[in-house]
Amino acid sequence: MxxxxxxxxxxxxxxxxxxxxxxxxxxxxxxxxxxxxxxxxxxxxxxxxxxxxxxxxxxxxxxxxxxxxxxxxxxxxxxxxxxxxxxxxxxxxxxxxxxxxxxxxxxIAAQTINYNVPGLNDAHLKLDGPTLAGIYTGAIRAWDAPQIAALNPGMHLPHHDIVPVRRSEGSGDTFVFTQFLTFSTPSWEDSLGYGTTIAWPGVPGALAVAGNAGVVNALKTTPYSVGYVGVSYTKDIAAAQLGTAALKNGAGEFVLPTKATIMAGAASLGARTPADERLSLVFAPASGTYPLVNYxxxxxxxxxxxxxxxxxxxxxxxxxxxxxxxxxxxxxxxxxxxxxxxxxxxxxxxxxxxx
Structure with missing residues (x-):
């Protein structure tokens, strides 16, 4: 102590x-x-x-x-x-x-899930781990798919193919994002797991780009795309006028990446940090926590x-x-x-x- x-x-x-x-x-x-x-x-x-x-x-x-x-x-x-x-x-x-x-x-930092869906970038679409896993495996192909519609009742979702964007190089953002998918989605854990690089499924139209700046630019220039971005690029996300998703956390709540929810996510798990400090802060089970938090x-x-x-x-x-x-x-x-x-x-x- x-x-x-x-x-x-x-x-x-x-x-x-x-x-x-x-x-x-x-x-x-x-x-x-x-x-x-x-x-x-x-x-x-x-x-x-x-x-x-x-x-x-x-x-x-x-x-x-x-x-x-x-x-x-x-x-x-x-x-x-x-x-x-x-x-x-x-x-x-x-x-x-x-x-x-x-x-x-x-x-302590976080990742955000951002998207470019014309007409909906000012809204905070609700997404969860299983739905994002479905998008990145190709099981969910359209923005008006039943899985997305069920999370966003009353939202007019376009019938258009989703373009998933991911990192092309070994990335800590990929590490954190795939941990979220692993911890929230048993089928992803059983087949793909997490890491700085993984064997990404081949999804038609998917984009692989280098760096957080590359992801932001790909989202900006590609309508109907979705991707994961480090929170230090918040100004770039705003400048690109991208949408930011509210994610379902371990307590079943949909939360946005705010200072309070990121701090709550870190506080929920941080006390478990071992001496070598190798610990995931992703998908904390407590209320009010943002799920994509990391050291x-x-x-x-x-x-x-x-x-x-x-x-x-x-x-x-x-x-x-x-x-x-x-x-x-x-x-x-x-x-x-x-x-x-x-x-x-x-x-x-x-x-x-x-x-």
Missing amino acids: MTAARRNSFVARATVALAAAMLGAHAYAQQVTLTETGSTLLAPLFETWRDAYAKAHPDVRLSVGATGSQAGIDQAIAGNMNIGASDAFMSDADAMKHPQIISVPLA EYAVVSTRQPSPALAAEIRKFLEWSIVPSEQNAAYLEAVHFIPLPPHTWELSTNQIESIK
Whole structure:
């Protein structure tokens, strides 16, 4: 259990370090570059962190890449990147094979289900896991299918083929979305399961695109399409005038992705987070919870090439999660929420293991 004294000590250390950096008291005369790649959902936050961290630590440069969560995990394991950004935690197989690699939550995020149905984008269509599973297997082909009509009584649904949009690369968004389908739909669990990549069924007209920006653009330019998008792209979704679905949660309620419902989803399951922090927050059973919630991870090796590099990585990761109004504002800008105290302490413990 985290003590108030430890939390206050950590915040005090981070504050002192920030003040020293702003006054020009730098530990290194030569610039250090920390490399990051991975999640496109995390990319907008890392870009904000990059600029803010450079102001506080002029001797440290953060290189940011958006290549998809699986690429982030793979590059961290290979030692090609200091930090792999991922919406997905490492699989059991990878965790056992690479015990030096840790998955450290930095924040909490969510995915939204968006669609482009002419005349209905201002409405919040109701969808559930089994219906989305039917769309992505091709069992449900039209927007006025009985399964969708039953969830949306009184809604005038068009008789038009649905165009499902998915990610083409190994993606943490796919990981979270397919977890939702797995946990809510026994037939999906039995046949397809979840992962950053899966054996997607061949659905006529389906689109596979790279990155969250690619999904938003595909939805914008393809009438009658549906897809899953990271919540950090909320402004892009609004600019594209896409609809956002209300999803059926584990308590049987249809809920929208709001700060309150995302926080409720995280709170419902977050207390179960184990020491290695590999835990799904998807499809919580409690009332008022949004079902597509996830930790945002830094995938990092605890065995760094030098103590100096390890210290810089620890310093940056501790800075990124330190409780403060400024850090909360960075998260709010991309519709993320801070780690709760239990998870914050676990993340701090993992960060301190980087040597």
